Amino acid sequence: MQKRLSKLLLFSFYLPMLTNVQINKEIELRVKELWSQYPFSIGIPVIDLQHICLIFSIIKLQQSIQNKLPPPNLQKDIFYIIDFLIQHFKTEEKLLSLIHFPQFDSHTKKHIKYIEQLRILHGNDIEAANVYKAADEILNVLQNWLFEHLRKDDQKYGSYLLELGEISTDYNKQLLEEVNIHNNHILLYQNITKDFSTFEINIEQKTILSIKEIWENKNLATDIPVIDMQHLWLIKIFVELDISAKKSGIIKRNEIFLNTLLASYEYVSQHFKTEELIMRNFKFPQYNNHVIKHRKFGEFLRLRNEENKSNDSMATYNLLQDLRNWIYSHIAVEDRELKIFLKDKIKDVNLFVKHINSKGELDFNSNQVKLYRQIVTPKTNQDSI
């Protein structure tokens, strides 16, 4: 009964009219709901991260089936999940052997059984005309893994770990030596668990140098730390898209495009809110015109999403152009007007920022703070975050 109810909960998730970016965000919300609804957490961050990513991928596959995505997309989703699940079982089995889990053998046998079931379904039918039926069966196995294995079997070693009372950070460190964790997975884990201290977003040195170059050459500092921190984050989004768009193939480029768009949407909702709260509070004379410009940028993002949905090959290039124009015109010119207007009130601005932060109206994370500290050298204590 519980299993049936759980499956219904998962299947109750229909989003046929939403854009790709909204779908990803909605899937994230669904994962968040499931994660708080069921005792999925084991307490070892690497394992929790992998479980979260797998839940996300299962809901995404369910969406792809419901929306009847073309067979290559479905095959890609399925291949990705099976590959990830194999990696996860390997990590988990390493943990089980480290803690000398008494049911190691029976637990790993279950892992082998899931992989065998998936391999048979994947190998037999996925190339055939009936790809949707095969995908449905694969989804069934994965949902069984989710609600039977993750919710029940994995919890057994979770409880065993608690009984041992040993420090989970040590195990986490040992597991981390053997797994590669993608930045997007860290971001998803951080958004779901709000644990910002275990993993660090890895920004390549080449990217940091490009961000610094743009920041200094265009003289983009507003000297308002929270604004500068958010602007730097958008430059990072732009630089990463610029670098990867040049070297990636079509499928990878599409994934990068969607991640960039998602990050840009998040930026829009965080940053514009902050900037507009400050402008309103200090009665910035160009407030109305400035807000219109912000809304226009949101429209550009929606347009690029539409282009991408209709397979317009220029979508990535256009998005890159939009971000470039925004940094070099809006941030460099229009946001500078705010800098000039507030230059004698920086102390009051920082007090106001502290005040809105204490009311929970600011939305930023430790990754953004870290990037800010890597690029900006504070002139005074007021400039620090």
Ligand SMILES: [Fe+2]
């Ligand atoms: Fe697991």
Ligand SMILES: [Fe+2]
């Ligand atoms: Fe397991």
Ligand SMILES: [Fe+2]
């Ligand atoms: Fe801005």
Ligand SMILES: [Fe+2]
């Ligand atoms: Fe602005």
